[in-house]
Amino acid sequence: xxxxxxxxxxxxxxxxxxxxxxxxxxxxxxxxxxxxxxxxxxxxxxxxxxxxxxxxxxxxxxxxxxxxxxxxxxxxxxxxxxxxxxxxxxxxxxxxxxxxxxxxxxxxxxxxxxxxxxxxxxxxxxxxxxxxxxxxxxxxxxxxxxxxxxxxxxxxxxxxxxxxxxxxxxxxxxxxxxxxxxxxxxxxxxxxxxxxxxxxxxxxxxxxxxxxxxxxxxxxxxxxxxxxxxxxxxxxxxxxxxxxxxxxxxxxxxxxxxxxxxxxxxxxxxxxxxxxxxxxxxxxxxxxxxxxxxxxxxxxxxxxxxxxxxxxxxxxxxxxxxxxxxxxxxxxxxxxxxxxxxxxxxxxxxxxxxxxxxxxxxxxxxxxxxxxxxxxxxxxxxxxxxxxxxxxxxxxxxxxxxxxxxxxxxxxxxxxxxxxxxxxxxxxxxxxxxxxxxxxxxxxxxxxxxxxxxxxxxxxxxxxxxxxxxxxxxxxxxx
Amino acid sequence: xxxxxxxxxxxxxxxxxxxxxxxxxxxxxxxxxxxxxxxxxxxxxxxxxxxxxxxxxxxxxxxxxxxxxxxxxxxxxxxxxxxxxxxxxxxxxxxxxxxxxxxxxxxxxxxxxxxxxxxxxxxxxxxxxxxxxxxxxxxxxxxxxxxxxxxxxxxxxxxxxxxxxxxxxxxxxxxxxxxxxxxxxxxxxxxxxxxxxxxxxxxxxxxxxxxxxxxxxxxxxxxxxxxxxxxxxxxxxxxxxxxxxxxxxxxxxxxxxxxxxxxxxxxxxxxxxxxxxxxxxxxxxxxxxxxxxxxxxxxxxxxxxxxxxxxxxxxxxxxxxxxxxxxxxxxxxxxxxxxxxxxxxxxxxxxxxxxxxxxxxxxxxxxxxxxxxxxxxxxxxxxxxxxxxxxxxxxxxxxxxxxxxxxxx
Numbered sequence: 069x070x071x072x073x074x075x076x077x078x079x080x081x082x083x084x085x086x087x088x089x090x091x092x093x094x095x096x097x098x099x100x101x102x103x104x105x106x107x108x109x110x111x112x113x114x115x116x117x118x119x120x121x122x123x124x125x126x127x128x129x130x131x132x133x134x135x136x137x138x139x140x141x142x143x144x145x146x147x148x149x150x151x152x153x154x155x156x157x158x159x160x161x162x163x164x165x166x167x168x169x170x171x172x173x174x175x176x177x178x179x180x181x182x183x184x185x186x187x188x189x190x191x192x193x194x195x196x197x198x199x200x201x202x203x204x205x206x207x208x209x210x211x212x213x214x215x216x217x218x219x220x221x222x223x224x225x226x227x228x229x230x231x232x233x234x235x236x237x238x239x240x241x242x243x244x245x246x247x248x249x250x251x252x253x254x255x256x257x258x259x260x261x262x263x264x265x266x267x268x269x270x271x272x273x274x275x276x277x278x279x280x281x282x283x284x285x286x287x288x289x290x291x292x293x294x295x296x297x298x299x300x301x302x303x304x305x306x307x308x309x310x311x312x313x314x315x316x317x318x319x320x321x322x323x324x325x326x327x328x329x330x331x332x333x334x335x336x337x338x339x340x341x342x343x344x345x346x347x348x349x350x351x352x353x354x355x356x357x358x359x360x361x362x363x364x365x366x367x368x369x370x371x372x373x374x375x376x377x378x379x380x381x382x383x384x385x386x387x388x389x390x391x392x393x394x395x396x397x398x399x400x401x402x403x404x405x406x407x408x409x410x411x412x413x414x415x416x417x418x419x420x421x422x423x424x425x426x427x428x429x430x431x432x433x434x435x436x437x438x439x440x441x442x443x444x445x446x447x448x449x450x451x452x453x454x455x456x457x458x459x460x461x462x463x464x465x466x467x468x469x470x471x472x473x474x475x476x477x478x479x480x481x482x483x484x485x486x487x488x489x490x491x492x493x494x495x496x497x498x499x500x501x502x503x504x505x506x507x508x509x510x511x512x513x514x515x516x517x518x519x520x521x522x523x524x525x526x527x528x529x530x531x532x533x534x535x536x537x538x539x540x541x542x543x544x545x546x547x
Numbered sequence: 548x549x550x551x552x553x554x555x556x557x558x559x560x561x562x563x564x565x566x567x568x569x570x571x572x573x574x575x576x577x578x579x580x581x582x583x584x585x586x587x588x589x590x591x592x593x594x595x596x597x598x599x600x601x602x603x604x605x606x607x608x609x610x611x612x613x614x615x616x617x618x619x620x621x622x623x624x625x626x627x628x629x630x631x632x633x634x635x636x637x638x639x640x641x642x643x644x645x646x647x648x649x650x651x652x653x654x655x656x657x658x659x660x661x662x663x664x665x666x667x668x669x670x671x672x673x674x675x676x677x678x679x680x681x682x683x684x685x686x687x688x689x690x691x692x693x694x695x696x697x698x699x700x701x702x703x704x705x706x707x708x709x710x711x712x713x714x715x716x717x718x719x720x721x722x723x724x725x726x727x728x729x730x731x732x733x734x735x736x737x738x739x740x741x742x743x744x745x746x747x748x749x750x751x752x753x754x755x756x757x758x759x760x761x762x763x764x765x766x767x768x769x770x771x772x773x774x775x776x777x778x779x780x781x782x783x784x785x786x787x788x789x790x791x792x793x794x795x796x797x798x799x800x801x802x803x804x805x806x807x808x809x810x811x812x813x814x815x816x817x818x819x820x821x822x823x824x825x826x827x828x829x830x831x832x833x834x835x836x837x838x839x840x841x842x843x844x845x846x847x848x849x850x851x852x853x854x855x856x857x858x859x860x861x862x863x864x865x866x867x868x869x870x871x872x873x874x875x876x877x878x879x880x881x882x883x884x885x886x887x888x889x890x891x892x893x894x895x896x897x898x899x900x901x902x903x904x905x906x907x908x909x910x911x912x913x914x915x916x917x918x919x920x921x922x923x924x925x926x927x928x929x930x931x932x933x934x935x936x937x938x939x940x941x942x943x944x945x946x947x948x949x950x951x952x953x954x955x956x
Contacts, residue, residue: 395623
């Protein structure tokens with residue numbers, strides 16, 4: 069990196085927040101996947117003005133900018149695969165305002181999701197999107213990936229709560245969109261373009277989110293099945309029964325066992341599937357009645373055991389089990405590829421069956437869990453990156469999973485984003501016309517391609533080798 | 548770098564999910580990835596894999612780790628941060644003459660901590676210093692500032708008269724199930740009254756407390772400084788002192804308790820070590836599992852509890868101290884925000900890393916003040932001293948044993 073650029077960055081941010089030492093470069097080289105590539109440097113700004121100043125410098129010197137929050141993403145979205153400057157937004161962690169009259173919250177991009185939720189809940193308000201990473205993920209990252217979570221079944225994803233954004237554009241100009249209002253028929257809704265844009269259109273530095281009243285009652289139940297097919301049938305039946313549960317989560321047998329190894333929470337090791345059902349609302353009796361109806365559906369369909377959580381502690385135990393899944397799976401094999409496909413609800417049994425066949429075909433463990441109620445499943449392919457032949461099989465398995473989801477009328481990602489991991493399949497998912505329109509949008513906002521280059525869009529290298537082409541510190545992934 | 552290489556599988560467990568970030572004291576105050584557990588693991592892995600040299604910046608970020616174990620406790624993938632941090636310090640020390648330790652530190656590790664009698668001698672000197680007017684002179688003459696010892700000197704706890712030091716030589720108190728009391732170096736001198744009260748509390752809960760002879764310092768300071776050989780020596784002496792048997796070993800310093808529970812890993816070739824470690828109980832853990840002989844007296848007080856990292860994270864004890872405090876009539880226990888974040892005391896973190904430590908101290912003290920309690924209770928001498936130095940005069944720090952003693956003795 070040009071020393072003049074470093075010197076100028078040091079005039080923009082406070083001392084100690086331009087990260088250039090070799091160990092620091094390593095620290096900004098990864099995300100929540102196995103990928104790794106060194107940036108040229110990283111910088112941690114403290115305000116929108118500082119972000120804008122960094123961006124103006126980058127625009128002038130044509131240096132790529134990769135914005136990140138906690139970099140806990142699961143799609144490679146914050147891997148600085150072409151070097152450049154990593155923009156660490158974690159310092160911008162102020163909750164600017166909780167506006168109870170307008171039922172909204174104004175937060176900087178680096179606010180941790182759970183901390184925002186706890187802050188608004190203290191005032192009887194509710195921010196529903198709840199990615200499993202809420203303990204570490206940031207609001208900015210949630211906006212960039214349109215993060216979801218179990219509660220999105222009933223309440224919708226991050227997109228449904230964003231009502232205002234402050235964005236630093238590729239030019240370094242600051243754009244303010246939306247505001248403390250929830251309706252707008254005023255021209256194009258540019259704001260929505262930034263949600264899920266993975267840092268490729270602009271850098272979100274501040275977000276206004278609408279809130280809901282905090283539901284006073286929450287009733288949770290767990291249903292155990294000795295056959296996965298029965299559980300997926302229960303999901304479709306519940307969703308067609310006139311109830312909209314707050315959450316409807318599924319874990320398969322492998323997942324149950326891995327979580328049990330980690331938590332010793334007393335999950336049934338022999339079970340092939342577990343459904344976590346929850347209803348919330350203003351009235352405990354109503355929520356409980358709906359949970360009982362869902363429990364009855366599970367029993368009728370042959371659930372081995374259905375248990376309604378009796379206490380808050382029991383409920384929290386069940387949720388801790390669910391939240392631990394993704395990370396606990398890391399204990400089984402050295403690496404995992406967490407997929408995030410979505411299919412129409414009615415196709416869940418077919419999708420789960422397809423994953424089972426793919427796992428058998430390639431001889432790979434592929435535990436499945438996810439937000440079964442909205443058709444968003446996380447088949448996790450477990451493998452060892454150091455085995456080139458295995459990486460090859462993982463690549464084929466991932467490709468087959470994508471294609472199965474598309475064939476069933478679904479799509480590639482429900483809440484993780486495209487990043488680097490799914491970009492080669494974007495045209496298969498959306499069609500060339502949609503992708504070319506999206507490229508035109510990208511060009512309008514970032515004509516010189518400085519913002520998170522290479523992400524989301526197909527590279528043109530094709531789908532063969534899409535996994536083994538991804539960077540690690542040892543060079544490219546073997547295989 | 549041999550000890551570090553042995554930690555490679557531990558490093559590979561990290562799946563980079565970032566769940567550790569918000570638990571890490573140095574990350575929370577800096578928001579820098581290089582000051583968080585995930586960053587440190589990535590650096591260590593890069594060092595072992597040959598992608599990163601042990602550069603001064605790497606040493607700084609790795610050494611800034613408090614070894615508070617908060618990250619280990621939240622890690623869903625099972626990474627053990629303390630053993631990695633110790634291996635790094637051990638590897639680094641091996642590359643430096645005399646382990647990179649200064650003459651006073653080497654003297655302290657070799658002589659001072661090797662024998663509790665030596666430690667008592669130092670404590671006596673500190674008592675003399677504090678009592679004789681030399682302290683007044685030192686503080687008012689600006690001499691400490693000149694020597695750069697102002698911060699360190701201000702952290703010295705007031706030492707009781709040497710006649711009150713606990714000298715463990717097998718004396719017992721009470722009747723019932725035999726229980727060893729671990730006296731420790733600082734706890735038997737500067738906090739001697741607390742340690743005496745610990746033995747009396749064990750007796751008041753229906754057991755026979757023994758101040759077991761032959762015991763030495765636990766070795767935690769040495770281990771955290773990477774002097775693993777010295778830590779092992781001390782561990783061996785303690786394993787011998789506490790013998791076989793099955794009597795519980797009660798510890799009133801969270802840091803020492805965590806260390807003693809770790810002896811099985813520290814001495815894999817000593818079969819008695821793991822068995823001894825399994826008998827170690829923090830004093831709160833022990834008392835919560837036993838019944839007092841007579842009901843507690845009323846203690847009118849509003850308190851908050853500061854969880855020591857080596858209790859909450861390293862020993863995973865959260866409910867026992869709360870349960871005990873709530874058993875006291877008249878005592879109101881208030882929740883503390885960010886209870887799981889370190890106060891910056893570390894082992895000697897406040898001495899080795901004054902700036903980061905002070906920031907954590909201020910953050911913790913602000914949380915304590917926000918509870919409105921005029922008393923903060925802790926179970927570790929390091930936290931005690933750190934909080935006392937940071938809190939306004941109207942908020943008192945008390946060891947949990949001293950609060951329990953008021954109710955039960």
